[in-house]
Amino acid sequence: MSTDEPTHSTEHHGHEHHEVEGPGYPTPAAMRTESGREKTAYVMAPRVGMANDGPDFVGVVDIDPESDTYSELIDTVNMPNKGDELHHFGWNACSSSCHAEGLSRQYLVVPGQRSSRIHIIDAEDPRNPEMVKVIEPEEIFEHDLSAPHTVHCVPGGKVVISMLGDSEGELPGGFLQLDQDDFSIDGHWEADRGEMEMNYDYWYQPRHDVLISSEWAAPNTYYPGFDLEDVEAGNYGDSIHIWTWEDREHVQTLNFGEAGQIPLEVRMSHNPEETQGYVGAALSSNIIRFYEEDDGAWDWDVVIDEEAREHEDWDMPVPPLITDIVLSLDDQYLFFSNWLHGDVRMYDVSDSANPRLVDQIWAGGLFSARQEVQGEPIRGAPQMLQLSRDGRRLYWTTSLFSSWDNQFFPELAEEGSLMLKADVFPDEGRMELDEEFLVDFGDAPGGPARAHEIRWPGGDCTSDVWQ
């Protein structure tokens, strides 16, 4: 059974609490082993800040190797406005709603990072998604929020979106809650923001009554581009925040200081029994493990520490810049991208506090010997990652954020970015670039685009939470 289908019957699972039909899988292992190979990818494709003009789009990429159009961009859903900067996106429902009858993983919630506009796309037919609703920026600003980022479906028929700024692009941010039925705005998710000001990504685990959020900066700091003066002025984040899931209250700040500057993507273990996870600190280029202690407080350790590197054309040593991390559904492997250096790394995290580097692929960036695939120059470097449910294929795109792209890899603005793939061999602890696979967003209909976050119709390694 392919999870390209938006709903699935529960009878395949024989799982005791599955008396009602829900939109997900009862366990991470069920999703990993029963879902079938991904056949379609949705890819965010912004055109903001590009040489050519046009709206952003959601790209539909054929990743079914049996298909004649394998490794091609086969459809696009154009946004009704320009300037959105599509970035991250999510579903109306996932495995967190496993017990919710009548819900299906059907609607994509697609925010514009710059515009603060939120689009709802009906993906009931995975190969023919259609725009069904647009929430205009003014409706978001009314709640004194802006800059929507991470979208998670959550139990109780809701969708929660991390918001990075207030209605003027300043701090503090917060969380916006939508209703799953009609995507109307409920208001703020959080009841007490405490000392939290900056926001970025978040993960949650109702079984342990926790939500964990990270920090980028105020929109008016990171939107215009990356300025080291802002880092020196303390305008970028260096902490993560612990919230109670049930009461929606901020309860603890884990301050990393120099060891964890710009902590971005948060990935908790998929296994709902676990009380730990990882966050990638982009600027410090560290992976930090956070975990709950016996007394219920959370603590952290740097478990992977990368070094900046001298480059003959640059004045100062260049940090790797860890911009995305992903954890396999069996919680055995952690992958992350070094967007400036140009590599993707694979770590064995079966001993969760002691990650072990097992493989690395170089493709683009400042230090890679491989600068082209199929004769096409690799514009940008490994950035947003998505892993197949079975952990055997890793896909990535090469653009980070329009204004930052334009500072570090300006060719992305002229020619668009790429989607690449590696075959992963979890049993052997290694991976290989698949040079047969290349989706060039420079050839997108209507002109080049930047490719960003990737998801599969049936759920993926960053979409679902199991209670």
Added chain:
Amino acid sequence: MSATDEAAHAVELRWPDGRVETIRVGSGETVVDAAEATGVAIPYGCLYGACGTCTAELLDGEIRHLKPVRALKERALDAGYVLPCIATPETDCRLRIGHEIQAEVLGTPWK
């Protein structure tokens, strides 16, 4: 001629590839709104002065920002950069336009 036309100023938009377009921008109207209305494509993002996607260089003339300029620091403003999404001309103007100007303002860190 309507009152708006009488109050309008000519804004010359100059791209790095040599292309030049001149649009009329009404009093209190933003350069981005006027460009969009005329079908001239110029870069923009947030439309409220926070994101800097539309950053342009004022070559000649006077321009007034209608909202706080959050996307540009003092030194960028002093150097003549403006945000067409929240800016209206006070006189006839010439603007250097292009997607790459945003990055030019900050340069490339570490390089």
